[in-house]
Amino acid sequence: xxxxxxxSEKSLYFICSKYGxxxxxxxxxxxxxxxxxxFFAIIxxxxxxxxxxxxxxxxxxxxxxxxxxxxxxxNLIAAADVQSSDDLEGGNGLYSxxxxxxxxxxxxxxxxxDPLYWFNYAIFSFNxxxxxxxLKPVARGYRFITPDPLxxxxxxxxxxxxxxxxxxxxxxxxxxxxxVSEVKSFVINTVGGGLxxxxxxxxxxxxxxYNEDMGQTFGSYSxxxxxxxxxxxxxPSTLRDTVGSVGDFFLSPMTYIESTELAVGLGTLDRINxxxxxxxxxxxxxxxxxxxxxxxxxxxxxxxxxxxxx
Numbered sequence: 251x252x253x254x255x256x257x258s259e260k261s262l263y264f265i266c267s268k269y270g271x272x273x274x275x276x277x278x279x280x281x282x283x284x285x286x287x288x289f290f291a292i293i294x295x296x297x298x299x300x301x302x303x304x305x306x307x308x309x310x311x312x313x314x315x316x317x318x319x320x321x322x323x324x325n326l327i328a329a330a331d332v333q334s335s336d337d338l339e340g341g342n343g344l345y346s347x348x349x350x351x352x353x354x355x356x357x358x359x360x361x362x363x364d365p366l367y368w369f370n371y372a373i374f375s376f377n378x379x380x381x382x383x384x385l386k387p388v389a390r391g392y393r394f395i396t397p398d399p400l401x402x403x404x405x406x407x408x409x410x411x412x413x414x415x416x417x418x419x420x421x422x423x424x425x426x427x428x429x430v431s432e433v434k435s436f437v438i439n440t441v442g443g444g445l446x447x448x449x450x451x452x453x454x455x456x457x458x459x460y461n462e463d464m465g466q467t468f469g470s471y472s473x474x475x476x477x478x479x480x481x482x483x484x485x486p487s488t489l490r491d492t493v494g495s496v497g498d499f500f501l502s503p504m505t506y507i508e509s510t511e512l513a514v515g516l517g518t519l520d521r522i523n524x525x526x527x528x529x530x531x532x533x534x535x536x537x538x539x540x541x542x543x544x545x546x547x548x549x550x551x552x553x554x555x556x557x558x559x560x
Contacts, residue, residue: 317450346431362488362551363477375545377485393526400486401523403447406519410439410446415501423470428460437461443532462496462502469558478547486550539557 366372413436420429433459438451451457451556469475476489481493487495499505508514539545 261408282341296544362475362547363546366479367478370478371483371543373480376482377480380483385522386529389522389525392522393529396523396526401526403444404523405527406439406443406449407446410436410443410502413504415461416462418501419464419467419498422467423462425462427462428462431457432459439506463491464497465491465501465554466494466558468494469554475551475554478551486546488551488554491554 324455351399417429417432417436420426420432434455435451438455438457439446439449440451442448452459465488473490475491478489479489479492481487481492504513504516507516535546536542
């Protein structure tokens with residue numbers, strides 16, 4: 251690998267680490283539909299079952315042997331899983347993960363089975379078009395009319411609301427100190443920060459939060475990744491992360507909102523609000539990538555492995 255390729259891969263890794271992954275539970279729009287529609291739920295689980303059966307006979311597809319890809323890609327649910335605290339109010343450690351570093355090296359064992367390559371690539375292209383044709387224009391308009399303090403407050407609020415998910419997964423991973431920090435942050439920000447719109451726990455007391463999800467919990471118990479998936483509206487995943495995201499979904503307070511309209515509305519607001527902070531990041535990722543599909547896959551796998559190691 252030449253220096254230009256290494257720089258490209260590291261740039262991709264940084265962008266995906268900071269902006270590119272967000273667990274399935276954050277996608278309240280499609281999952282609200284699944285929860286309220288037995289028909290779509292049945293179809294969803296049939297697809298998952300079929301892909302698991304295929305995986306049993308699959309082989310690892312080496313990235314160098316895949317067909318070339320010319321379409322760019324965007325993970326449409328990239329919100330707050332691995333964000334820098336400097337982007338939010340306070341800037342003192344609301345998000346503790348910093349995954350960019352010189353230790354990123356592409357190794358042979360990075361490959362993950364991709365038996366559904368053509369399906370994944372089709373969804374990859376669909377998500378890309380949806381980003382450029384719908385999500386990005388809407389987010390730009392939203393950013394133009396919405397004051398920055400309000401957008402930052404909304405992002406803080408949605409992050410605070412996911413306290414149960416982070417708390418439970420920290421406990422399941424045996425990270426007691428981090429679970430205690432989550433409780434402190436939630437109480438202080440909810441009571442003293444107006445339901446989490448402000449973050450005094452971070453900018454006054456210096457308390458961090460730790461973004462752990464069920465996929466990371468499974469990984470900490472040595473559950474294998476399975477095979478690679480690209481999900482409609484949700485972006486890159488693996489079988490392990492997809493199954494884990496179902497558990498995360500039931501730990502999200504939005505799951506229990508009875509009004510479909512309210513649940514969908516909040517999920518859409520969360521999505522658009524987050525994207526409004528990072529318009530242009532995907533374009534930078536596209537410019538850095540020699541092959542967007544393969545590069546995003548590799549960066550995602552590396553990011554998740556590093557999250558689990560930490």
